Amino acid sequence: MTLLNKGCNKHTFDPSPTPIDNDQIQSPVIFLDHMKTVVIGLLGTVMDKRGKGVKRWNSWRPTIGIFMQDDLLVDRVELLHDDRDERLANNVGADIESLSPDTEVGLHRIKFKDPWDFEHVYSTLLDFVERYPFKPEEERYLIHITTGTHVAQICWFLLCEANYIPGALLQTSPGRGDKSVAGNYHIIDLDLSKYDAISSRFKRQQLEGTEFLKSGIATRNSRFNSMIQQIERVAIRSPAPILITGPTGAGKSQLARKIYELKNMRGLVQGEFVAVNCATLRGDSAMSALFGHSRGAFTGAQSARKGLLTKAHQGLLFLDEIGELGLDEQAMLLHAIEEKTFYPVGSDNPVLSDFQLIAGTNRDLQKQVQEGSFREDLLARINLWSYQLPGLKDRREDIEPNLEFELQKAEQQLSHKVSFNKTARERFLAFANQPDSLWSGNFRDLNAAVQRMATLSDGGRINETTVKEECERLQRFWHHTQAAGSLPALEEVLSGEQIEDIDLFDQYQLRQVIAICRDSRTMSDAGRQLFNRSRLKKSSSNDSHRLRQYLTKFGLSFEDLQD
Ligand SMILES: Nc1ncnc2c1ncn2[C@@H]1O[C@H](COP(=O)(O)OP(=O)(O)O)[C@@H](O)[C@H]1O
Ligand SMILES: [Mg+2]
Incomplete structure (x- = not known):
């Protein structure tokens, strides 16, 4: 495909059409369906400009030529032009109306500060097409690429190729003999599947603060939004550890990375983002992975190893699933956070590492403290700022x-x-x-x-x-x-005696109901989920009431089931 004429830097329109593979060309085409045909193009400031005198009708003008084609009926034309060319646009518009009275002419002012600046032209055209109300079911779009700079031509191509414009390219060219004024036209339909290799460019938005933490997603949940606002303030103002809790896939790891990037953009951390899932740190190697080891510290330790804490010096360490960390590692970690020094395995020489910490977990650390599998002092240290990310259903x-x-x-x-x-x-x-x-x-x-x-x-x-x-x-x-997923055991909420009284049939049902109650924030949330079908059929009006009655049968209340 040689449509893109690279390296061309002429400032005027080049009347010799750029070569095109013949198998891409379908011309002439007579459209027989009832779709409307809409041409979108830039006003040609050189070739469309032939003065106001009658002589202008003797020369080929690319935009005007479109409306001289017998087999191409255009219902609407959208002509984009720079502020400076308003008069020319009006004149060309009037000429189109005189040639083709049924064609609706739309003139659009755009600002082309520099028609040779690729990024500027691409984003200006992208802005236009993003706002344009395309109706591909009703209208067929032809993008006129002959007018404008070669940069604009390339940008039109990219926008069509990336399907931002649901249309085909329209190329016009000067003709000979009796076609000399009308010229010729070709329609180039880009078969998308052929061009997968050409990846399109997307503008990278520079997002600030909370917007950045939310990846620019305009979220509506007010609790989530105020939480992110606070996290932004804490991230900017404090180097203290942050604890992020929440169910799997709620975005803990992503948020940790975003916090790092935000701190890094503001010059608050210079070092790296080091992330590790503590569930992968098991047994003896856990210590050395985190804190490093000296040479000869144990069999097989032929050379010294630095460890993740050292790697995170002046940066940010993200310990995901911190609840999985062993008790010894927890003790060392606490020391490292408080003193900014620690001892690699087998070494008497303390190593300095000044890092910021974010911990993530899906577990209830408080409960782990009660069970003795998490250090209370470490929890106190890391949950100064703790945030629970809600799941999507909340x-x-x-x-x-x-x-x-x-x-x-x-x-x-x-x-x-x-x-x-x-x-x-x-x-x-x-x-x-x-x-x-x-x-x-x-x-x-x-x-x-x-x-x-x-x-x-x-x-x-x-x-x-x-x-x-x-x-x-x-x-x-x-x-x-x-x-x-395992259902809760009834022993968690009822005595053995009580359970003995319940049919096996009801036991299974009750366990499922308990699981849903525990998973719901309010009784009406749980009720909605449990009575989803009758609700749709409107055969049940008060789900909460129904749920309460059910639980009462077993001497239970919704509140009992909340942790
Ligand atoms: N706030 C968010 N909005 C949209 N997608 C998100 C958000 N947070 C995370 N994701 C995406 O969801 C997936 C899971 O996120 P991740 O941070 O790994 O979750 P977690 O660590 O809580 O299990 C990733 O693909 C991530 O890009
Ligand atoms: Mg994660």
Whole structure:
């Protein structure tokens, strides 16, 4: 494909058309369906400009030529022009109207500070197309690439290739003989699958503070938002340890990394981000992985090793699943945090490391302290600032903005636009918000769902069938994980005597109900989940009341079941 004429730096329009592979060209084309045809293009400041005199009709003008084609009927044209060229745009618009009275002419002022600056032109055109109300089901779009600089031509190509514009390219060229004024045209339909190798560029947004911590996702859950605001303040103002708790996939690891990046951007840490999952540190090697060892410290220690704490000097150490750390390692860690020094395995010489600490866990550390598997003094040291990240089912209002975010991520991975059709989107969101949609893997589930739908959809347009299949898949998955997860034992809430009185049938049911109550913040949340079907059929009006009655039968209350 030789459409992009690299290295061309002429400042005027080059009338010799750039060569195009013949198999890309489909011209002339007569459209027989009922779709409207819309041409979008830049005003040509050189070739479209031939004065106001009658002589202008004797020369080929690329934009005007489009409306002289017998087999190309254009319902609307959108002509983009710089502020400076307002008069020319009006004149060209008037000429189009005189040639083709049925064509609607839209003139759009844009600011082209430097039409030869790639980034500027790309983002200006991207801004325009992002705001443009494309209706690909009703209208066919042809992007006129002959006018404007070669930079603009390349940008149009990239935008079409990445499916930001659901259209084809339109190239016009001067003609000979009786075609000399009208010229010729070619429609180039980029078959996306052929160009996967050309990855498109995405502008990287510079985000500030809380926006940065939230990856620019406009979240709506007020508790989550105020928590992030506080984390931002703490991250900027304090080097003290931070503890992040929350279920798997709630974003603990990601938040830790973002905090590091924010601190780093503000010059608050100079060293590295060192992350380790403590569940992977087992046995003897755990000490040496964290604190290093001296040469000959144990059999096999042929050379000294530095350890993760040293690596994190002047940086940030993220200890994920800190509850998995052994008691000896906990003691050493506490010493290292308090004194900023520690002893590598087999060494009498203290090593200095000044690092900031973020700990993550899915476990209840308080409970671990009671059970003796976590040091109370270490917990006191690390939970000065402790934040519990809610799971997705506790911030369902954020599913929609996160869905947008996931779609953008999928676009970057697949290098083309990904979107839902209207009904498909509504269906997916309705499903996502249902009380029995558990989102047990939280963002991991949402991420995987969007990935699958984006990949399975043709041309990046997700339809209802794809959504339906994905919802069924998620339901099955959650059902399995729930079934596989062990249910609480009745002994945890009832005495042996009480249990003996309950039929086995009821015992199973009660255990499941307890599990759901424990997992819900309020009784109505639990009720909604348990009576989801009758609720839909409107055969039950008060889920909380029904749940309370059920629990009372066994001498239990919702509050009893909350930890
Ligand atoms: N706030 C968030 N919004 C959207 N996606 C997120 C968010 N936090 C994390 N993710 C994504 O969800 C997945 C799981 O996040 P992670 O931080 O590894 O969770 P955890 O450590 O709590 O198990 C990752 O793919 C991550 O990119
Ligand atoms: Mg994690």
